[in-house]
Amino acid sequence: MNKKQNILIIGAGLCGSLLALRLGQRGYNVTVMEMRPDLRTTDISAGRSINLAFSNRGIKAMKLVGLEEKVKPLCIPMNGRMLHDIEGNTVLAPYSGRENEYINSISRGQLNALLLDEAEKHENVKIYFNRKCKSVDFEKTTALFKDYNSNKEFIEDADAIFATDGAGSAMRQSYYLGKKFLFSFSQDYLTHGYKELSILPSENGDYKTYKNALHIWGREAFMLIALPNLDGSFTVTLFLNFNEGEYNFNNLTTKERVIEFFEKYFKDALELMPNLVDDFFENPTSPLGTVKCSPWHYKGNTLLMGDAAHAIVPFYGQGMNASFEDVTEFDKVLDEKHKDWETVFKQYEESRKKDTDAIADLAIDNFHEMKGHVNHANFREKRSLEMAFEKTFPYEYSSKYSLVTFNENIGYREAMLRGRAQDKAILNMLADGDISDVNNLTNEALKNTLEKVKAATEAILEDDKIAGLK
Amino acid sequence: MNKKQNILIIGAGLCGSLLALRLGQRGYNVTVMEMRPDLRTTDISAGRSINLAFSNRGIKAMKLVGLEEKVKPLCIPMNGRMLHDIEGNTVLAPYSGRENEYINSISRGQLNALLLDEAEKHENVKIYFNRKCKSVDFEKTTALFKDYNSNKEFIEDADAIFATDGAGSAMRQSYYLGKKFLFSFSQDYLTHGYKELSILPSENGDYKTYKNALHIWGREAFMLIALPNLDGSFTVTLFLNFNEGEYNFNNLTTKERVIEFFEKYFKDALELMPNLVDDFFENPTSPLGTVKCSPWHYKGNTLLMGDAAHAIVPFYGQGMNASFEDVTEFDKVLDEKHKDWETVFKQYEESRKKDTDAIADLAIDNFHEMKGHVNHANFREKRSLEMAFEKTFPYEYSSKYSLVTFNENIGYREAMLRGRAQDKAILNMLADGDISDVNNLTNEALKNTLEKVKAATEAILEDDKIAGLK
Numbered sequence: 001m002n003k004k005q006n007i008l009i010i011g012a013g014l015c016g017s018l019l020a021l022r023l024g025q026r027g028y029n030v031t032v033m034e035m036r037p038d039l040r041t042t043d044i045s046a047g048r049s050i051n052l053a054f055s056n057r058g059i060k061a062m063k064l065v066g067l068e069e070k071v072k073p074l075c076i077p078m079n080g081r082m083l084h085d086i087e088g089n090t091v092l093a094p095y096s097g098r099e100n101e102y103i104n105s106i107s108r109g110q111l112n113a114l115l116l117d118e119a120e121k122h123e124n125v126k127i128y129f130n131r132k133c134k135s136v137d138f139e140k141t142t143a144l145f146k147d148y149n150s151n152k153e154f155i156e157d158a159d160a161i162f163a164t165d166g167a168g169s170a171m172r173q174s175y176y177l178g179k180k181f182l183f184s185f186s187q188d189y190l191t192h193g194y195k196e197l198s199i200l201p202s203e204n205g206d207y208k209t210y211k212n213a214l215h216i217w218g219r220e221a222f223m224l225i226a227l228p229n230l231d232g233s234f235t236v237t238l239f240l241n242f243n244e245g246e247y248n249f250n251n252l253t254t255k256e257r258v259i260e261f262f263e264k265y266f267k268d269a270l271e272l273m274p275n276l277v278d279d280f281f282e283n284p285t286s287p288l289g290t291v292k293c294s295p296w297h298y299k300g301n302t303l304l305m306g307d308a309a310h311a312i313v314p315f316y317g318q319g320m321n322a323s324f325e326d327v328t329e330f331d332k333v334l335d336e337k338h339k340d341w342e343t344v345f346k347q348y349e350e351s352r353k354k355d356t357d358a359i360a361d362l363a364i365d366n367f368h369e370m371k372g373h374v375n376h377a378n379f380r381e382k383r384s385l386e387m388a389f390e391k392t393f394p395y396e397y398s399s400k401y402s403l404v405t406f407n408e409n410i411g412y413r414e415a416m417l418r419g420r421a422q423d424k425a426i427l428n429m430l431a432d433g434d435i436s437d438v439n440n441l442t443n444e445a446l447k448n449t450l451e452k453v454k455a456a457t458e459a460i461l462e463d464d465k466i467a468g469l470k
Numbered sequence: 471m472n473k474k475q476n477i478l479i480i481g482a483g484l485c486g487s488l489l490a491l492r493l494g495q496r497g498y499n500v501t502v503m504e505m506r507p508d509l510r511t512t513d514i515s516a517g518r519s520i521n522l523a524f525s526n527r528g529i530k531a532m533k534l535v536g537l538e539e540k541v542k543p544l545c546i547p548m549n550g551r552m553l554h555d556i557e558g559n560t561v562l563a564p565y566s567g568r569e570n571e572y573i574n575s576i577s578r579g580q581l582n583a584l585l586l587d588e589a590e591k592h593e594n595v596k597i598y599f600n601r602k603c604k605s606v607d608f609e610k611t612t613a614l615f616k617d618y619n620s621n622k623e624f625i626e627d628a629d630a631i632f633a634t635d636g637a638g639s640a641m642r643q644s645y646y647l648g649k650k651f652l653f654s655f656s657q658d659y660l661t662h663g664y665k666e667l668s669i670l671p672s673e674n675g676d677y678k679t680y681k682n683a684l685h686i687w688g689r690e691a692f693m694l695i696a697l698p699n700l701d702g703s704f705t706v707t708l709f710l711n712f713n714e715g716e717y718n719f720n721n722l723t724t725k726e727r728v729i730e731f732f733e734k735y736f737k738d739a740l741e742l743m744p745n746l747v748d749d750f751f752e753n754p755t756s757p758l759g760t761v762k763c764s765p766w767h768y769k770g771n772t773l774l775m776g777d778a779a780h781a782i783v784p785f786y787g788q789g790m791n792a793s794f795e796d797v798t799e800f801d802k803v804l805d806e807k808h809k810d811w812e813t814v815f816k817q818y819e820e821s822r823k824k825d826t827d828a829i830a831d832l833a834i835d836n837f838h839e840m841k842g843h844v845n846h847a848n849f850r851e852k853r854s855l856e857m858a859f860e861k862t863f864p865y866e867y868s869s870k871y872s873l874v875t876f877n878e879n880i881g882y883r884e885a886m887l888r889g890r891a892q893d894k895a896i897l898n899m900l901a902d903g904d905i906s907d908v909n910n911l912t913n914e915a916l917k918n919t920l921e922k923v924k925a926a927t928e929a930i931l932e933d934d935k936i937a938g939l940k
Contacts, residue, residue, distance in 0.1 A: 182712075182757050186656030242652075287652050424937035431936045466901045467894035 004029060008158035010133045010143060010171060011035075014108065015306030015323035016164035017115035017127075021065050022327055024122035026334065032125070033145055033156065035132035035165075040113045050196065050235045051227045053078070053214070053317025054106040056408040061324035064331060067118060074111060075104035076228045082213035083374055088268035092213060093374065093383060096399070097390025101406045103214070103317060105227040136161060136171040138298040139180065143171070160341050161302045164323075167291055169308035175298065185293040190313060190367070192222070193249055193287050194239050197279040199272045201232030208272045209234070214317075216370055217266050221245050223371040224266050236273070239288075239371065249285050288313045290360050296349045300342030305330065310356035315366040316404060318359050322412070326352065358413040362404060382426045385438045389450050392443060397450060417461065425456035474499060478628035480603045480613060480641060481505075484578070485776030485793035486634035487585035487597075491535050492797055494592035496804065502595070503615055503626065505602035505635075510583045520666065520705045521697045523548070523684070523787025524576040526878040531794035534801060537588060544581060545574035546698045552683035553844055558738035562683060563844065563853060566869070567860025571876040573684070573787060575697040606631060606641040608648070608768040613641070630811050631772045634793075637761055639778035645768065655763040660783060660837070662692070663719055663757050664709050667749040669742045671702030678742045679704070684787075686840055687736050691715050693841040694736050706743070709758075709841065719755050758783045760830050766819045770812030775800070780826035785836040786874060792829050792882070796822065828883040832874060852896045855908045859920050862913060867920060887931065895926035 007023055009016050012034035020032045036042075054075060062068045079102045080094035095102060119125045130148035137143070142157050163171035175183045202208050207228060209215065215226040215234070222241065226234040241248045247261045255277045262270040270276060291311035296304040306323035333348045373379040389397035400419025403410055429435045435449055477493055479486050482504035490502045506512075524545060532538045549572045550564035565572060589595045600618035607613070612627045633641035645653045672678050677698060679685065685696040685704070692711065696704040711718045717731045725747045732740040740746060761781035766774040776793035803818045843849040859867035870889025873880055899905045905919055 182659040182759075184656075184658045184759075186654075186658070186762075188654045188656070189652040289652075289654075292656075420937070424933065427936050428933050463894065463898050466897050467890075 005159040006031065006157075008033070008143060008156055008161045010136070010161065010163045011165035011169075011306075011308070012112075012116060012127055012129070013164065013166060013306070014112055014115065014320050015326060016162075017112060017119055018061060018065065018324055018327050019162060019164055019305065019330075020125050020127065021115055021119040021122070022331055024119055024125035025065065026331075028124065030119075030122075030125045031156070031158070032119070032127040033131040033133060033143075034127065034129045035148075036129065038116075038129045039109055040116060050109070051105050051107050051229055052111075052320050053227070054104040054111070055317065055321055055405045057318070057321040057328075058324045060408045061328045064328055065118070067114065070114060070118075071106075071111065074106050074114070074230070076106070076230065077102045077212055078105055078214045078227070079212050080214075081370075081374065082210055082215045084215060084217045084266075084268055085375070086219070086265065086267075090210075092210075093380075094387060096402050096406060097387040097392075098394050098402075098406075101390075101402060103405060105214070105229070107229060108320075133163075133165060133170040136163065136174045136302060138171070138174060138178070138302045141301040160300065163302065163304050163308045164306045166307045167289065167311035169304060171302060172291075172293060172304055172308055175293070175304075181295070181298065183293065183295070186291065188290045190288040190364075191241050191244065192239050192367075193242050193285045194237050194314075195249070195280065195285045196283050197236040197238060197273065197276060199226060199234040199236055199269075200275060205232045207232050207234070215269075216374065217269055218371045218374050219265050220372045220375075222247075222265075224269055225370070226269070236269070239367075242285075252280070255281075290364065292357060292360060294349070294353060296353070297342070297345035300340050300345060303341075303345045303348070310353075310360060312356075312360045312363045313367060314363070315370055316359065316363040318363060318404065318412075322356060322359050325408075326356075355412040358411075358416040359404070362400075362412065362416050362419075378427060378430050381430055381438050382423065385426060385435065385449070385453075388438070388441065388446055389453075392446055393450060397453075418457070421457045421460040421464075422453065424460055425453050429453065429456065475629040476501065476627075478503070478613060478626055478631045480606070480631065480633045481635035481639075481776075481778070482582075482586060482597055482599070483634065483636060483776070484582055484585065484790050485796060486632075487582060487589055488531060488535065488794060488797050489632060489634055489775065489800075490595050490597065491585055491589040491592070492801055494589055494595035495535065496801075498594065500589075500592075500595045501626070501628070502589070502597040503601040503603060503613075504597065504599050505618075506599065508586075508599045509579055510586060520579070521575050521577050521699055522581075522790050523697070524574040524581070525787065525791055525875050527788070527791040527795040527798075530878045531798045534798055535588070537584065540584060540588075541576075541581065544576050544584070544700070546576070546700065547572045547574055547682055548684045548697070549682050550684075551840075551844065552680055552685045554685060554687045554736075554738055555845070556689070556735065556737075560680075562680075563850075564857060566872050566876060567857040567862075568864050568872075568876075571860075571872060572682075573875060575684075575699070577699060578790075603633075603635060603640040606633065606644045606772060608641070608644060608772045609650070611771040630770065633772065633774050633778045634776045636777045637759065637781035639774060641772060642761075642763060642774055642778055645763070645774075651765070651768065653763065653765070656761065658760045660758040660834075661714065662709050662711050662837075663755045664707050664784075665719070665750065665755045666753050667706040667708060667743065667746060669696060669704040669706055669739075670745060675702045677702050677704070686844065687739055688841045688844050689735050690842045690845075692717075692735075694739055695840070696739070706739070709837075712755075722750070725751075760834065762827060762830060764819070764823060766823070767812075767815035770810050770815060773811075773815050773818075780823075780830060782826075782830045782833045783837060784833070785840055786829065786833040788829050788833060788874065788882075792826060795878075796826075825882040828881075828886040829874070832870075832882065832886050832889075848897060848900050851900055851908050852893065855896060855905065855919070855923075858908070858911065858916055859923075862916055863920060867923075888927070891927045891930040891934075892923065894930055895923050899923065899926065 005028060007028045007030045009020050009032045012032045020030050023030050062071050080092045083091050083093055131145045134144045134146055141161055142155050143161055144155055146153050163169050176185055199208055211228050217224040223239050226236045228234050243250050252258050258277055258280050290313055296309045305326045312319055329352050330348050333344050338344045386399040400423055403415035403419045475498060477498045477500045479490050479502040482502045490500050493500050532541045550562045553561050553563055601615045604614045604616055611631055612625050613631055614625055616623050633639050646655055669678055681698050687694040693709050696706045698704050713720050722728050728747055728750050760783055766779045775796045782789055799822050800818050803814050808814045856869040870893055873885035873889045
């Protein structure tokens with residue numbers, strides 16, 4: 001294909017700006033239209049989470065565009081989950097038994113700014129802000145925008161349009177409302193919403209609680225989490241039911257009730273948050289939804305990527321990583337030198353969709369794990385055993401969490417199938433008493449247990465495969 | 471609640487007319503608006519399947535409204551699947567080992583006419599035709615209609631609105647586009663579409679092939695089926711990919727290619743269908759989709775029922791049965807005498823949705839079973855064994871098919887979980903050689919095998935339950 005083709009990218013968020021950079025590097029003429037003002041010159045954090053979990057799949061994409069070193073200073077390693085119980089006791093549950101495996105907290109704004117800066121270094125990449133996409137004519141390969149500066153509408157023409165305009169994608173809505181082809185689509189909301197709060201730095205600028213962890217106050221029906229920022233603060237997120245339960249977003253309407261709720265369930269967090277009430281009533285409550293759809297592309301004209309194609313709930317810390325991996329995977333298809341965009345888009349969706357469907361489902365599983373299971377004895381025993389496996393036999397075992405998070409060369413779907421089978425094997429062996437005293441196993445006993453887990457995992461995968469023929 | 475309340479039902483198809491009848495019997499003032507002309511006086515079969523599978527869950531609803539005897543003469547029993555292989559050999563695979571368990575072929579039009587006649591016998595039920603719903607204002611509990619007779623629009627007010635307007639429900643679209651509450655919604659299309667064809671009666675009015683079966687020509691990538699009608703004809707349906715494979719709906723564009731396709735794959739059917747080419751090019755090709763959504767109701771104002779709430783693909787023969795069961799289940803909630811519609815609607819959705827989600831998934835499973843697995847050796851062995859269990863130990867075993875189809879007092883979800891576990895148990899026992907020679911087991915060996923299957927099923931359910939805690 002002719003490199004001088006004109007590419008239009010709708011949305012300059014994380015996925016759109018990375019895509020612009022990569023397509024710019026590959027020599028395409030790239031125009032990016034973003035509805036918000038330039039985040040490098042305006043504070044527009046409201047409504048989107050301030051920091052994010054950044055891990056191997058995201059880092060792989062940074063390597064692709066040569067930004068690995070520039071992104072490092074933005075990262076705060078988080079080695080595990082710091083679990084806070086209702087009495088305020090804490091325990092650090094590592095993410096992996098291997099020392100080099102950890103996730104990072106990163107500022108959405110700083111990372112996005114870096115990607116925009118790098119993309120704009122290419123003279124064949126032009127980024128325009130305050131241009132909101134209203135709809136896409138996917139048959140004509142044109143998009144209608146409103147320019148917020150002039151308040152005028154205009155139509156932009158391109159050889160191919162990429163929509164990276166997020167979970168509420170205008171192009172996806174055009175697919176849905178257009179009814180020109182069979183468009184499978186789902187939006188699924190959780191019963192819970194979220195609200196961002198904060199733990200500010202101490203007076204001398206220090207972190208008020210342990211820096212290198214993702215803090216979790218899991219309370220079964222709801223939970224609070226906190227991720228560190230470079231300035232010594234933590235961004236805290238409350239996940240809570242909208243309508244149900246004794247305390248919910250609908251009935252937390254007074255200062256007194258908010259404090260009562262936090263005193264009862266998050267006493268140690270409350271002590272770090274004198275600013276709680278202000279945050280609570282100033283910040284919006286937002287829904288948590290999963291979006292899946294297919295096809296992502298219309299012929300060779302248009303393609304959905306990132307959240308526009310597959311928005312997920314945040315509980316696996318994989319939203320941004322999955323969107324970045326979209327760009328890595330798309331780039332791989334470009335390397336195959338297909339004859340036209342239609343073949344490229346088709347190939348990309350065929351290899352990619354099974355994996356984004358899987359991470360969507362895994363993210364919902366992890367909601368239940370984080371708010372409840374992390375506190376259950378059998379779950380903790382499973383994790384202890386897995387940490388021992390990973391530490392003692394680092395080349396022989398990876399937990400589901402490790403497969404998803406630290407194994408960027410294994411697809412999400414494979415990670416899900418193997419990871420779930422391992423979990424099932426271990427939980428059932430624990431329930432049946434086939435493994436006990438997991439914290440006091442000799443290396444030989446540990447090795448034997450590992451072999452038993454591996455055999456049981458293979459048997460589960462095989463049984464499922466046979467039953468798939470139903 | 472006051473019985474004299476005004477109920478508006480949108481749609482007088484199978485679900486809407488049954489609901490009107492039942493609410494009429496219960497004393498409500500019922501107004502029904504249907505967009506089509508009266509099917510009792512106009513032929514409007516186009517676009518919807520002509521005959522349907524009718525079984526225990528549907529019959530239970532007929533009992534509820536006192537129509538069991540009146541519906542019987544409309545039914546043609548189908549005792550099993552008549553499998554046609556590519557050489558034209560046939561084998562009858564029964565639906566159950568118990569003689570009294572069979573499904574029925576019934577005319578959609580005749581059944582709908584019966585329900586309309588019975589509903590209209592109640593002077594508190596009024597049915598209007600040629601009134602198309604355009605949208606519903608679920609906050610005001612009003613609906614906007616277009617009267618096709620006068621070409622004028624009008625607004626209808628009610629105390630509660632029930633939308634039974636099918637898979638393309640206008641009220642569901644109002645929920646989606648209204649964005650007044652978090653509406654989870656999915657539409658999923660299969661890669662396959664369908665087209666209706668026919669086998670006409672012989673010159674003397676007889677059935678040209680065996681009457682009391684559902685005929686299947688399963689060819690892995692596509693399939694043909696046929697259900698009998700009272701007039702000696704069969705309604706035939708071709709399920710075929712839209713775009714892929716050597717033969718698909720997009721490339722079957724000439725008379726010659728259609729005949730070539732049928733000669734190659736459905737030779738014995740083609741011999742019965744001299745009218746094939748005319749049917750093929752006269753009848754539309756339609757998509758196959760699954761719709762799920764939630765919530766079904768908005769406060770106590772509006773409720774989606776039937777296909778409007780949960781459209782499914784036709785492969786389990788449960789679409790109409792599930793919609794009729796909606797009415798049975800809704801009636802049960804009415805018996806609980808809740809204080810207001812909101813409680814009734816909430817209660818109904820809470821108990822019902824898990825089951826309609828399950829039948830949607832089961833129907834997709836059965837697509838793969840019908841077009842392919844019915845021809846596989848291990849699947850056939852499983853079915854032989856299950857038939858032997860049901861015949862020899864009729865009170866001790868029900869296959870997944872029997873649980874779904876003939877056990878109207880077990881919910882679809884329970885039927886799915888138990889049925890899938892049984893299938894998995896048997897298929898794995900067959901694969902492992904734990905059962906062999908299934909057609910020559912002594913009663914004692916059969917009993918032993920049944921006990922093993924039961925134990926393996928329980929173990930599978932238990933293992934899954936433990937792993938659910940992941």
